[in-house]
Amino acid sequence: MPVIAAKRPAPQPPAPAVSPRVLRILLPILTLFTGAFGLYQLFIAGVALRVKAYPFALLYAAMGLAGLAVASALGRTFSRLRGR
Numbered sequence: 001m002p003v004i005a006a007k008r009p010a011p012q013p014p015a016p017a018v019s020p021r022v023l024r025i026l027l028p029i030l031t032l033f034t035g036a037f038g039l040y041q042l043f044i045a046g047v048a049l050r051v052k053a054y055p056f057a058l059l060y061a062a063m064g065l066a067g068l069a070v071a072s073a074l075g076r077t078f079s080r081l082r083g084r
Contacts, residue, residue, distance in 0.1 A: 020081065027078040031071050038067025
């Protein structure tokens with residue numbers, strides 16, 4: 001006699017790690033902090049150029065641009081979260 005297997009329930013999507021309310025509060029703060037850090041890194045790159053430390057200037061410039069890119073992505077995420 002064949003054994004009939006019970007149907008498995010459909011998998012539920014995982015619960016979000018952070019609630020949308022907390023994201024609405026933290027995303028603007030994180031965006032500003034990341035943007036300020038990126039600008040600071042670009043400033044330090046300029047200082048490194050003035051003292052002719054070219055490898056460090058390149059490193060700080062890359063980190064500064066990456067920080068500004070992350071801040072831009074966070075800003076776009078925040079604007080989508082707000083429903084613009």
